[in-house]
Amino acid sequence: MDTFHVLGLMSGTSLDGLDIAYCRFTYKEHNWIYNILNANTLVYADCWIDSLRGAETATGRELIALDHAYGKYLGQQVRTFVEEHNLQLDFVASHGHTIFHQPDQHISLQLGNGAYLAAHAQLPVVCDFRTLDIALGGQGAPLVPIGDELLFKDYDFCVNLGGISNVSFSKNGKRLAFDISACNMLLNTLANSAGMAYDAGGQMARQGTLRHDLLLQLNAPAYFSDPYPKSLGKEWILENSLHTLATSSYSLEDKLHTTCHHVAMQLQQALEPLHEGQHRVLLTGGGAFNTFLVELFQQYLGPQYRVEIPAPEVVSFKEALIFAFLGVLRWRGEHNCLRSVTGAAKNNIGGAIYLG
Structure with missing residues (x-):
C-alpha cells in the first residue's frame, strides 16, 4: 500500500485532553506526503484527570483495571469520532497516556490497553510503541x-x-x-x-x-x-x-x-x-x-x-499525526524508532498490533 488513512491518538503529560487526528499518508517518489483531514481535542472529564493523575500511586490491581477502562474509553471515543464524520480507516495508532517513564530502570508504561481499544473501536490498532526500544537498552523516547x-x-x-x-x-x-x-x-x-x-x-x-x-x-x-x-x-x-x-x-x-x-x-x-x-x-x-x-x-x-x-x-496535532505515521511504518514493517535517538542496540520496529 502507498496510501494509508489512519487515526492517531495522543494524550500528553499535561492532561489537557485526548488529541484525535484523522490523517492521510501517501508514499510518492521516495517521499512521504501527509494531510491532517480532521482533528479534535477531547477535553478530559474531571474523573479521568483525577484517575490518570493519581495512577502512579495505584495498586497493581487498580492499575490494570484503569488500563482496561482507559482502553475502552479510547475505543469508544474512536468509534464515536469515526461514525460522526463517516470516516474510512485502515487502523488506529495510539500512544496511550504515560504513567511511568524511568528508562534507567527499564520502565515505561502507557495506559490504554490495545485489546480493549480495538474491541470497542471495532478497528485494528497499533500501540505500545516504546517497550521494544527499552528492551533493546534504549530510552524508549523520543519517538517523534x-x-x-x-x-x-x-x-x-x-x-x-x-x-x-x-x-x-x-x-x-x-x-x-x-x-x-x-x-x-x-x-x-x-x-x-x-x-x-x-x-x-x-x-x-x-x-x-x-x-x-x-x-x-x-x-x-x-x-x-x-x-x-x-x-x-x-x-x-x-x-x-x-x-x-x-x-x-x-x-x-x-x-x-x-x-x-x-x-x-x-x-x-x-x-x-x-x-x-x-x-x-x-x-x-x-x-x-x-x-x-x-x-x-x-x-x-x-x-x-x-x-x-x-x-x-499542525501546531496542535503534530504528535497525534506522527504517532499515526509511526503506525504506518509499523504496519509496513519499517523502522520507526532510531538507535541514534534513543541509544538502543539497534533501530527497531516498535508497536503491538491488535486486529480487533
Whole structure:
C-alpha cells in the first residue's frame, strides 16, 4: 500500500485532553506526503484527570483495571469520532497516556490497553510503541524524530513545546533528539492553582518579574548538562521542577514569568551548541500558542534562528499525526524508532498490533 488513512491518538503529560487526528499518508517518489483531514481535542472529564493523575500511586490491581477502562474509553471515543464524520480507516495508532517513564530502570508504561481499544473501536490498532526500544537498552523516547525526519525535513530543528519540551535534528547524517525540560507541565500546573486550565497567551506570565534565585534553582539539576540520549518522565519533574515551584513563596505571576525564562533558556542552551549559521526552527505543541514564551525563545536564540509556527492544526496535532505515521511504518514493517535517538542496540520496529 502507498496510501494509508489512519487515526492517531495522543494524550500528553499535561492532561489537557485526548488529541484525535484523522490523517492521510501517501508514499510518492521516495517521499512521504501527509494531510491532517480532521482533528479534535477531547477535553478530559474531571474523573479521568483525577484517575490518570493519581495512577502512579495505584495498586497493581487498580492499575490494570484503569488500563482496561482507559482502553475502552479510547475505543469508544474512536468509534464515536469515526461514525460522526463517516470516516474510512485502515487502523488506529495510539500512544496511550504515560504513567511511568524511568528508562534507567527499564520502565515505561502507557495506559490504554490495545485489546480493549480495538474491541470497542471495532478497528485494528497499533500501540505500545516504546517497550521494544527499552528492551533493546534504549530510552524508549523520543519517538517523534523519525516523523520529523521524513515529514518535516525542510527544518533544521523541530521543537515541540508540550508537557515536556523536546528537540529533533540531523547531524553528521544521523537523526538525534532529546527531551529538554518540563514545559506545559509547569505552566499549566501553576495556572491550575488559580483555577485556570492554562495561562492564555502567557498574559499572566508577562505581568510577572524575573526572579533570578528561582531561575537558578530551576536550572540547577544535573539533567540539563547531561549528554544525550536522555528523556524526562513525570516522576523526575515532580521531584525537581514542580517541587522547586511548589516551595517558592513568589507570586503566581512571578513564578510563571520565571518559568517561561527557564524553558526558553534551556531551549537556547540545547540548540546553540549544535549548529552554526542560519537555521529554521519548527515550533509546535501547546506552548507555541504562548506568545510570551515564544517571544522569549526568539530573544534567547537571536536572529540567526528563524522560529516558524506552522498552521494551527499542525501546531496542535503534530504528535497525534506522527504517532499515526509511526503506525504506518509499523504496519509496513519499517523502522520507526532510531538507535541514534534513543541509544538502543539497534533501530527497531516498535508497536503491538491488535486486529480487533
